[in-house]
Amino acid sequence: MRFAFTDDQRAFADGLHDLLVHEYPPARLREAWAAGRGHEPDLWRRLADMGVLSMMVPGPAGGMGGTLVDSVLLFQQLGRAGVPGPVVEHLVAAPRLAGTPWAGGVVDGSVVVTAALDVDPFVAHADVAEVIVTPSGARHGYAVSAVAGLDEGRHLAEVTGGTLEPLPGTDELADTLAVATAAFLVGLGETMIDLAGEYARQREQFGKPIGAFQAVKHLLADALLKVEFAKAPTYRAAWSLSTAQPTAGRDASMAKALAGEAAYRASRAAMQVHGAIGYTWEADLQLFMKKAWALQRAYGDARWHRRRVSAAVLATPR
Amino acid sequence: MDLTYTAEQDAFRAEARAWLEANVPAEPLPSFDTAEGFARHRQWEAKLSAARWSAVSWPEGYGGRGVDYIGWLIFEEEYFRAGAPGRVNQNGIFLLGPTIMEVGTPEQKARFLPTMASSEIVWAQAWSEPNAGSDMAAIRSTARLDGDAWVLNGQKIWASRAVWSDWCFGMFRSDPDSQRHRGLTFFLLPLDLPGVTVRPIAQLDGDTGFAEIFFDDVRIPLGSNLGEVGKGWNVAMATAGFERGVSLRSPARFSTAADRLIELWRTHADSTDDALRDAVTDAWMLAEGYRLHTYQTVTGMIEGRPIGSEASLNKIFWSEMDVRIHEIALDILGPHAERMDGPLERWVDGFLFSLAGPIYAGTNEIQRNIIADRVLQLPKGV
Known part of the structure; x- marks a missing residue:
């Protein structure tokens, strides 16, 4: 029993964190929004070079050969930076394209792949993706009809037509996507709390920083509580999937339900702490809040995932 | 990351389970917040301790098994699974014990840890005062040096299980000129000394699980302090850290x-x-x-x-x-x-x-x- 990451896993995630802090501050994300870019080709290449995009692609196929446990901290860091584009979807879908014409391209990043589940009415990032991995297989050659989305770093579309190639390894697509998204949501939650903390330290009212008031302290402490207690279930779910535990589906759903709710609580607390500024287009907070609000309901919302946990936990006497 | 148990951990679990299945009382004991229940729980602790299950994470020399925290969690899982009695000496074994191991003198360790593991001495926590609850640094109870003794005066409240416990631990202001967190000393003392009065307080559930303790010129020997004189706050924070x-x-x-x-x-x-x-x-x-x-x-x-x-x-x-x-x-x-x-x-x-x-x-x-x-x-x- 050892519930911790290895030094290597931590170091890789720290390296990604450093890259994103320097290369992708909120100002860059804001620029992408302003330019109508839902995907960042420059950053994408950096992530490909670093091995992030091919983290879960097996070594013989040119990838990093990592498991979901190796990757879960990366999803969290990508979430911390609010990285737009199909990063979560690509990382999860890429290993499932082994033996297809896209296998090489998804490793070096020249092919962008996204993922979609039946529960979701739209496909995210279909506008930039060459192929969509779904539980039924790989879909390509489709037509895309854009749908305006809440998070401008996540372009939505209705997809029609195209060809579906069956894939052998899509069984755990939904669960893996749920865990990866949960980790991304945890990262978003951390950043929203950080932004609120920064604001509460500098904004003064009644002659002192508002962070000195207990009403503000307690709001953020409660938000942090939810985010911190979503982490271990997310990491456990990553382990359950990596090691094919019989509880993997239940654990993935628990993670997604808790992380989605935690990120939502963090968004509400952070916005309240920002006051009127939090309701503006200018505040960086919105870049992260809107992604959290989109992702908390994508790939199964908390209600859907909770019912799945119910079915596992309440159905049969243990 | 490996969330499976080792063979050694599985064996430890099996041993704990077998012992608990054979020894946990079939009928639940009366509440340890009653006189009879307290005595029955103390007997249970003695039985646990004789089989070295009362403080599994403690070193063997003090009555434990020297297992790490994972082992402790495994034991706890088995303990609750078996529906075993509540731990009447939990303030001692889980809070004070680790603190004594960290800051106690060799004499204190030898004297207090084995009797704690066996519950020969059951400990109460004399922590809050009427005007020092959340604001614990507002402690007013005093400790004054008088020749070869410390003399304690003041009042503690909400002391869990003090009604039937043997000893208590708590903080007193040993420097009369001190403010707040400074000048406090952490003392260990028996509850049957002259000048100590324990008055039960009925809880929300009607049982007298906690009490007030009054100290009127209570004389305790030098060396009754845990940790340095005047450094009681740091000692207490270590204890509170374990507790939280x-x-x-x-x-x-x-x-x-x-x-x-x-x-x-x-x-x-x-x-x-x-x-x-x-x-x-x-x-x-x-x-x-x-x-x-x-x-x-x-x-x-x-x-x-x-x-x-x-x-x-x-x-x-x-x-x-x-x-x-x-x-x-x-x-x-x-x-x-x-x-x-x-x-x-x-x-x-x-x-x-x-x-x-x-x-x-x-x-x-x-x-x-x-x-x-x-x-x-x-x-x-x-």
């Missing part, structure tokens, strides 16, 4: 409660009530989340990443979870939740007890302040 962190409320307690809640839901709830089904699922996820979080924390402690102010997050989490689990149970019982003498009374009792959690060991409001100040680095408040 992992030791006082092990995850097994809540995993077991969540399992019982599921059983109650199966036998008593309308299974078509989706809101209730979701609530029970949430309770299970809370308990499971706490279990996972604790395994993560404990792995960190074993690997030299000690728990800091994040311990305050644990305290809020488990205390609110405990209330929530019991609220849901009472929702399932509906109008029957009013009944106190039926087979399900345990849930009502548990609900009353759970309500103390957000208050003791530092109110949850104080914990939120600690998180805001030390983890989130917000400016100090008033």
